[in-house]
Amino acid sequence: MLKVSEDPIDASALLKAFETEAAGAGAIVSFSGIVRSKATSGGVEHLFLQAYSPMTEDGIQAAMDEAQSRWPIVNALVQHRVGEIKAGETIVFVATASAHRRASFEAADFLMDYLKTKAVFWKREKTDRGDAWIEPGDSDYADAERWR
Amino acid sequence: MLKVSEDPIDASALLKAFETEAAGAGAIVSFSGIVRSKATSGGVEHLFLQAYSPMTEDGIQAAMDEAQSRWPIVNALVQHRVGEIKAGETIVFVATASAHRRASFEAADFLMDYLKTKAVFWKREKTDRGDAWIEPGDSDYADAERWR
């Protein structure tokens, strides 16, 4: 299940629905990415996320397909927000389900690395000191390199 | 937050409460372990989990403290069931929160490896072919070795 939208993300509700969808799995891992109020410079009021459809969705779907081929996961879910997202709100939710825990952990980790460094989004941070476009950092790229 | 009890585990509700508790964190990872209906031999009706209090709780708390000292996590939650747990029910829920995702992923992974191989629980599987005590497998021990 993949959704890129301006709708708020309710991680708890998504996890509940995912549990039903993944019935029979033994291990579910979820990741919630939340907009922090502390940024590189000053306090964050909100982020603005821009996507380019359908390239954004196609790329995430391809990453989900790759995860399914690399690990024996039975279900995967990615929901990502675009538009204006306030500090404290959830920007991304990923869940993976498999028979055993290792596949779920690794697939969720892999999907997040994709989303942070390769997914087609542009991110603008509005802080009390002004606006700035944020691009992935070195640690994000290093994380993503682990799966090559 | 640590709880070992016969109470059913509602992962979705626990995630919601954890999000509130971990306000300010940028990354939350959760893990749900669910009793699978397929076992080594035959169909599983239920598991029976035995603990030894307070040794069980003390050991998990020590693992949570170790996780807090190894990774910059701001919150951690472990809830584990004991007693009879039916196929499809959640046996364990772990959640971790941190500023950045790597710490949350690794701390949750570490806690699950502890719970699978070192936490003071004994597990009995009731299948359609009878009962059997289950001890950790080689892959569980290999996973746990990663943190030494």
Add this chain to the structure above:
Amino acid sequence: MAKLLYFGRLSDITGAAEESLTLPDTISTAGELRHFLDLRFDAQGALLEPTVRIAVNNELCFDATSISETDEIAFMPPVGGG
């Protein structure tokens, strides 16, 4: 006219996220368009950075890729969500 999209920080330079442009006769590839636009917006090389990728009709392309009046051409600085 070709539809041009400028994503992320590039829209700060171009002043708009989107425009329609009649391609000059001298321009037949994505790379030629990139140079033309960098001069037109006085972008001082921002559009020429190798990390800025170009997509034609939703497919990433090389600078040598041919473009035409009916294309949607997107200029994409480094991406990342989450």
Add this chain to the structure above:
Amino acid sequence: MAKLLYFGRLSDITGAAEESLTLPDTISTAGELRHFLDLRFDAQGALLEPTVRIAVNNELCFDATSISETDEIAFMPPVGGG
């Protein structure tokens, strides 16, 4: 009397998860109790396996650890939850 606890598969051998026992005079360490019980239950070495750990009053101990009548002594086969 000492309180003895048999966890996991050991309770299948001992027939009970718990019992109270007046320690024989000949037994002063956890290791001696382990051997005594293995014979008493005809456990054929199941209680002697090195993977079976002993805890005295909630603390893991060595076979050489002294035990007394007021102790709670637990026999613990390999553990694992989740």
